[in-house]
Amino acid sequence: xxxxxAFILCAILIFTVSVPVFAENSxxxxxxxxxxxMNELLRVVLNxxxxxxxxxxxxxxxxxxxxxxxxxxxxxxxxxxxxxNAQDGPYEIVLEPIYKTDTFVSLKNITIDGNREPxxxxxxxxxxxxxxxxxxxxxxxxxxxxxxxxILMNDIIFTEEDFAxxxxxxxxxxxxxxxxxxxxxxxxxxxxxxxxxxxxxxxxKAYYLYNGVxxxxxxxxxxxxxxxxxxxxRNGINTQVLLETAGETKSETIEDSxxxxxxxxxxxxxxxxxxxxxTVTDEVFNKYDRSGASNASAGTLxxxxxxxxxxxxxxxxxxxxxxAGGVCCENKxxxxxxAVEVDISGVVLTGGVSAKAGVLSKxxxxxxxxxxxxxxxxxxxxxxxxxxxxxxxxINAEKVAFSGTVKGEEAYIxxxxxxxDITFTNGDWNYSLDLPYPATVISFMKTATxxxxxxxxxxxxxxxxxxxxxxxxxxxxxxxxxxxxxxxVDGNEVVxxxxxxMLKLILAGAY
Numbered sequence: 001x002x003x004x005x006a007f008i009l010c011a012i013l014i015f016t017v018s019v020p021v022f023a024e025n026s027x028x029x030x031x032x033x034x035x036x037x038m039n040e041l042l043r044v045v046l047n048x049x050x051x052x053x054x055x056x057x058x059x060x061x062x063x064x065x066x067x068x069x070x071x072x073x074x075x076x077x078x079x080x081x082x083x084x085n086a087q088d089g090p091y092e093i094v095l096e097p098i099y100k101t102d103t104f105v106s107l108k109n110i111t112i113d114g115n116r117e118p119x120x121x122x123x124x125x126x127x128x129x130x131x132x133x134x135x136x137x138x139x140x141x142x143x144x145x146x147x148x149x150x151i152l153m154n155d156i157i158f159t160e161e162d163f164a165x166x167x168x169x170x171x172x173x174x175x176x177x178x179x180x181x182x183x184x185x186x187x188x189x190x191x192x193x194x195x196x197x198x199x200x201x202x203x204x205k206a207y208y209l210y211n212g213v214x215x216x217x218x219x220x221x222x223x224x225x226x227x228x229x230x231x232x233x234r235n236g237i238n239t240q241v242l243l244e245t246a247g248e249t250k251s252e253t254i255e256d257s258x259x260x261x262x263x264x265x266x267x268x269x270x271x272x273x274x275x276x277x278x279t280v281t282d283e284v285f286n287k288y289d290r291s292g293a294s295n296a297s298a299g300t301l302x303x304x305x306x307x308x309x310x311x312x313x314x315x316x317x318x319x320x321x322x323x324a325g326g327v328c329c330e331n332k333x334x335x336x337x338x339a340v341e342v343d344i345s346g347v348v349l350t351g352g353v354s355a356k357a358g359v360l361s362k363x364x365x366x367x368x369x370x371x372x373x374x375x376x377x378x379x380x381x382x383x384x385x386x387x388x389x390x391x392x393x394x395i396n397a398e399k400v401a402f403s404g405t406v407k408g409e410e411a412y413i414x415x416x417x418x419x420x421d422i423t424f425t426n427g428d429w430n431y432s433l434d435l436p437y438p439a440t441v442i443s444f445m446k447t448a449t450x451x452x453x454x455x456x457x458x459x460x461x462x463x464x465x466x467x468x469x470x471x472x473x474x475x476x477x478x479x480x481x482x483x484x485x486x487x488x489v490d491g492n493e494v495v496x497x498x499x500x501x502m503l504k505l506i507l508a509g510a511y
Contacts, residue, residue, distance in 0.1 A: 027051040027086075028117050032105055035125040036097055041068060042124065044093040044105060048086035053113025056083040059093055062103040064126060068094040086112060100128040100149065100190065130192060136168065139198070142191070143179045151192045152224065158200035174236065175204035178215030178303060182208070186216035186306070193224025193312070201229050206236030206296030210303025210329055217302040217333075222310045229300050229316035231324075234346065236294040242287055293321055297355065299328035300342055305354075310336045318344045323382065325354035326368055331386070332358035341369040349402070351381040352395040357404070361386025368393040378402040453506040457485030461506050469500055 029047040036042040042065065048055050059071050059080045067073075070093030071080040084091040095105070102125050110117040130151035133139055136158065142150055161167050163175045171177055180187035191214075203211050210216060211233050213226065297303065300314050305328040318324045324347040325331070326340040331354040344350045352368030354361070363380055364387070372395055376382060379393035381401040388400055388408045400408050453461030455468045471477045472487050472495065479487075489499040489506070 027112055028055065028110065030107065030120050032122050032124065034123070035127055037127045038097055038100060038129050040097070042095040042097060042105070044070070044095070044107070045090050046082075046084070046093075046107075047090040048112055049089060051086050051112055053086055054083060055086050055091070055110070055112050056081065057107050057110035057117075058082075060106045060108065061095060062105075064097060064099045064101050064103045065095040065105070066098055068096050070094055097126040100126050102126075127192070128190060130190075136162070140169070142187070142189075143177075146180055146185060146187050146189060147219075148189045149192075150189065152194045152196040152198070155197040155199065158198075158202065160200075160202075162200075163202045163204060169202075171207070173205055174207045175202040176213070177207055178203070178211050179213065180217060180302075181210070181215040183216050183304075186218040187214050188218045188307075190220040190222075191224070192222060195223055195225070197225040197227050198229070199227040201226070203231045203233065203298070205290070206233035206294045206298075207290070208303075209237060209239060209296050211296055211298040212300055212302040212328065214302040216304045216306070217309070217328075218306040220308045220310075221301060221312065222308070223312070224301075225313040226300055227315050229314070231298045231300060231316070231318045231320075233294055233296040233298045233318075233320040233322075235292065236290050236296055238289045238293065238295050240295055241289040295322050296320065297323035297329040297347075299325045299354070300340075302328045304328060304330045304332070305335065306333045308334045308336075309338060310334070312338045314338070314340045314342060316342050318342060318347070320345075320347045322347055323349045323355035325350060325356075325382070326352045326370065328354050330354060330356040330358070331361045331363065331381075331384075333360065334362040334364070335366065336362070336364040337366070339367045343370045344372040346373070347375075349376045349382040351378045351401070352393045352397070353380045353391075354384075355382040357381050357384030357386045357401075357406075359385040363388045364390060366391045368395055370394075371396060376402045381406060453489050453503045455485065455487050455489070455503070456483050461503065463507065466500075466503055466507060469503055473497065473500060 027048050027050060031045040031047070033042060044059070046055060059082060061067065061080070067080060070091070071082045073079075074081050082091070082093060102123065105122050105124055107120040110119070128149035130149050131145075132153045133142070133150050133156075134153050136156055139152075139156055142148065158169070162169045164170060165173075169176055198213065201213060208215055211231055213229070214221065298318050298320050299305075300316050300318065301309060301312060309327060312327070314327065318326075323329050324344045326342040326344070327335050327338060335353055338353070340352060342352075347355070349355050350372045351357075352370070352372075353363050353366055357363075361381075361384060366380070368380060368391070377395065377397045378399050378401040379395045379397040380388050380391055381404070383401065383403040385405050386407070388406055393400075400406065453465060455461075455465035455472075468477070468483055469487055469489070472481075472484060477484060487495045487499060489502045492498075
């Protein structure tokens with residue numbers, strides 16, 4: 001799994017560097033950052049020093065930028081134009097970001113001395129001014145401002161003591177309480193994981209109906225690694241059983257309870273899945289039994305996703321009785337470029353990414369590993385609608401989605417013979433790890449299939465690995481050495497003499 005961390009760090013370095021773009025057969029070099037913060041200026045740099053003549057064209061910017069310098073507004077034709085002498089050196093167009101969003105900058109009708117150049121288009125992310133998150137307490141305090149923008153500054157490691165009685169996150173035995181527990185109190189800000197890790201987080205019982213690090217996400221969560229996360233919602237809240245009120249106790253079957261919630265535009269209608277005469281508050285939730293088996297649902301990262309989840313890497317376990325998904329319980333937004341290795345047990349409906357999905361669901365460029373013993377399961381989706389595009393799964397499921405109407409393109413599961421009559425409009429089945437998809441997928445797949453004892457990452461355990469591990473243990477080389485990939489042979493998160501002993505056993509064929 002350390003390969004994933006290395007990949008994330010590399011991705012961050014690449015992502016934040018200004019990337020020059022060379023049009024084919026062009027004399028013009030154009031450079032612009034992939035991202036910019038709200039308190040910075042975005043500079044579009046044009047360079048045609050290797051030629052002669054006047055460079056001119058138009059710049060098209062979204063409403064999320066103000067022009068600072070480098071272009072003039074053509075009042076007659078309603079457009080921004082620029083012009084400069086190529087031999088005067090690099091030319092800058094400076095823009096000021098005014099709102100956090102995914103946006104673009106494009107240049108068109110570009111000419112050098114009258115000769116037409118190819119148009120230029122660049123996706124740009126405008127990042128907010130973030131509130132830093134350093135500690136477990138900082139992470140927990142996000143719930144105090146659900147519309148804020150946050151950046152994880154370092155790894156956060158939870159311990160078993162944190163969730164034990166008298167621990168900081170015991171919370172009456174429930175463990176971690178999800179951030180953004182209700183649709184009316186959803187997380188609407190942004191959480192930038194910054195390539196860092198949250199490790200060891202535990203949900204031991206379900207206080208609310210939807211569970212994960214976040215409960216209901218209507219914002220943006222990205223570039224976060226969840227490691228060793230365990231969500232156990234077998235016990236806790238049961239919205240089928242209303243505690244005795246005025247001498248009466250309400251009880252429904254599981255199917256009746258689920259159907260009544262699904263039929264009423266569930267999460268947007270706060271009355272559809274609780275007492276019909278009350279609004280959704282803790283007081284209302286406290287009318288429901290929490291003493292036994294729960295009908296709560298779960299994901300690892302979030303319970304319900306209305307927003308965007310991207311570039312997240314998740315390793316963990318989910319146990320429950322109802323719905324569960326590797327990333328979220330239900331997706332009504334976008335999940336993209338995520339890699340998931342999650343084992344799911346005991347639930348009635350599960351998907352490698354999400355158990356349920358709405359018509360606006362988009363699942364793109366994801367890799368899914370792990371296992372599921374759910375009654376109804378899909379490689380990526382349990383049931384629902386939306387799109388599943390450029391994804392790969394090794395979940396032991398026969399279909400991309402167990403049921404529903406899903407647009408699937410280039411979505412692969414392990415064994416073509418298990419796929420029934422599923423067809424895709426683009427591409428054919430692919431069994432290898434050499435997938436023509438983003439590095440997110442390829443990196444995770446290769447990492448997940450790593451050979452125990454393969455210290456140098458060449459795909460096998462051999463005598464060279466033993467030599468490298470010895471050098472590592474005596475301090476002759478360290479983690480920065482490009483030959484060291486996975487020195488923790490026994491998987492206990494510490495590189496020690498026991499790893500050397502285990503590697504010797506592996507090479508001897510005893511393990």
